[in-house]
């Protein structure tokens with residue numbers, strides 16, 4: 001449930017889990033997540049803000065020439081991302097920051113990226129609104145999120161286990177990412193579902209006017 005943890009508790013949970021995160025992700029990455037990340041991030045350009053960057057799994061996929069800023073609420077996760085950036089030989093400007101309250105000026109970035117994190121935000125629509133605020137007009141908001149499956153049996157299973165799943169790492173796995181994107185007022189350029197309707201790849205822009 002969204003109200004089960006405070007932000008501080010979520011940050012602490014990810015600090016505690018940081019050293020195991022990449023191992024836990026290994027199978028989904030091999031099954032296709034890696035391909036989705038790579039395809040989405042190939043569209044990043046210019047000044048890039050990555051929201052809730054975690055252990056930096058996306059860093060290897062950014063095109064050369066991107067100038068990357070990354071934020072997260074977990075210093076433990078960012079510690080691993082820092083090491084990856086250093087191993088890759090890329091410079092990343094890391095900040096401890098809340099996705100729902102970004103301290104950047106409006107229209108600061110050409111591309112804003114968020115992968116697999118809207119499930120853990122207490123107010124995902126607010127976070128998406130912040131992404132739109134800091135993204136330049138006509139810039140890209142690149143999202144890879146997971147949510148409630150559109151296969152009846154699987155969606156019902158996710159509903160049934162949602163509370164116990166959310167207790168582990170704050171991940172609410174039966175949200176509807178595309179509804180949240182529309183509620184935040186983003187202009188959807190393309191949206192695609194995969195993996196039994198669980199994963200959503202969305203390319204969007206900030207609202208105009």
Ligand SMILES: C[S@@+](CC[C@H](N)C(=O)[O-])C[C@H]1O[C@@H](n2cnc3c(N)ncnc32)[C@H](O)[C@@H]1O
Pocket residue numbers: 007010011014051052053054055056057071072073074077097098099100114115116117120121122
């Ligand atoms: C499931 S991990 C995803 C990490 C990474 N984006 C990826 O694709 O592997 C969720 C991340 O969101 C971060 N997070 C949760 N709530 C946040 C918030 N309000 N602001 C910033 N980061 C947050 C957690 O610390 C964690 O690193």
